[in-house]
Amino acid sequence: MRHLDADAMSALARREPEAVAYFREHLARPCDTCEDFLATHAGPNLLDGQVDAALLAAGPVAQKAKEAPLDEVGFARVRRGMKGSRPDIRRWGLAAGAIAACLLAVVVVPRMRAEDPAVQAGTEWDGIKGPGGSIDLELAVVARGANGELRRLDPQSAVAESDVLLLRYHATEAGTALLFQQRAGQGPELLGRFPLEAGMHDLQGPQGLAGVSLEGESGPVTLWLVGSAGRQEPTPDTVREVLVGGSAARERSRLAVTRFDVSVRSGQNRR
């Protein structure tokens, strides 16, 4: 008599008619040999998971799970365990975004004034974690040169005044971001407010990709991209306070604060 073994399983996986017909009959009755094999070998496919789903559904746990509270501690452990696995935005390089940047017109972000009503829109921010939860944000920057060439920047890179900086982010949640630019020795200036989508995306506004012009700049320049999850939107003043308040203020705020520093070469293309 034939019983289940590795050969039989692969014949079944290939759906060989003779094996299927034989085991369809053979497995209709209890068989210790075959059951031992099934108990100690995983598969085929997701059969093990389906068996366990059926067994669990025979008891109360599946129904109870629907109203189960979130085990916050357990989930925090899982998130920590996943940390190393996030798509590495620094390896993004020129692949995905570069093509988009070539095809789409880059809209240079005009500097916004803080009293602009479009900028002051968000007021519901109370600094407390709301239903939107918290957000993690990472930032990568590409420079588009005067000749249209793109190059990925490492933090602290030297750039030319004629470069336009393009931003790509990875966000763990949908939300909103405020983009600031800061010169050495000055306060952060608001460049604009942008929607964030979960996942990896180019920073863009309604008109297209957001580009930051460096015209007239010289020396160290910092870009700040500050994200908040869901519909909670801090006002620019709130964010500015957080930015100048140092790392302690940042940790308290539950805002996702990312920065990218470049150094604008002076003496080139000066007008």
Added chain:
Amino acid sequence: MGSSEGLTEWVRRAARGETSAYSELYRRTRPMVARLVAGFAPLDPDEVEDVIQETFVRAFKALPRLKEAGAFEAWLLSIARNRARTRLERKASTRRLEDDVADPEPETVPHIPEALQLERDIEVVRRLIAELPEGEEKRTVQLFYIEGELSAREIAEKLGVGKSAVTMRLERFRSRIKRELLRRVLAGRWE
């Protein structure tokens, strides 16, 4: 009914990178994973917690590559069983540390009609339990799978038998269910 009901949309949202979707999936499936792992009586509470965490870390890391969102629950439970078995075998020194049961590849999981067969599968479980002769094995299986409150460790305590014995009984019964469900697959129930 069925716990996978409504999970699919959360799986899709998680695959798009939404953290809130991961937390909802965790909330709704952790009790099942924990129950499955609770069947491995030789694992102590810390080891159980480690297995649960490792299961979710692996599943969530690979989730964006999962081909069939509707297969999430069965896939997650397959991973959980592999993790628990690996842990148990390492503990018993029957498996080398670097040796690992491979998890099902997320790219190749088959389509599973959601909850379509679950009612019938539950009937299979109930029928096979009813067919067991009265005795310790039947009692163990009823306590763990039907009443579903005590862990295998607690059942061992209650019945005054060894921890491994309880897990062996549960595994033996489970292999009967697996045989019966495999027969149904071969009879073409998913085609």
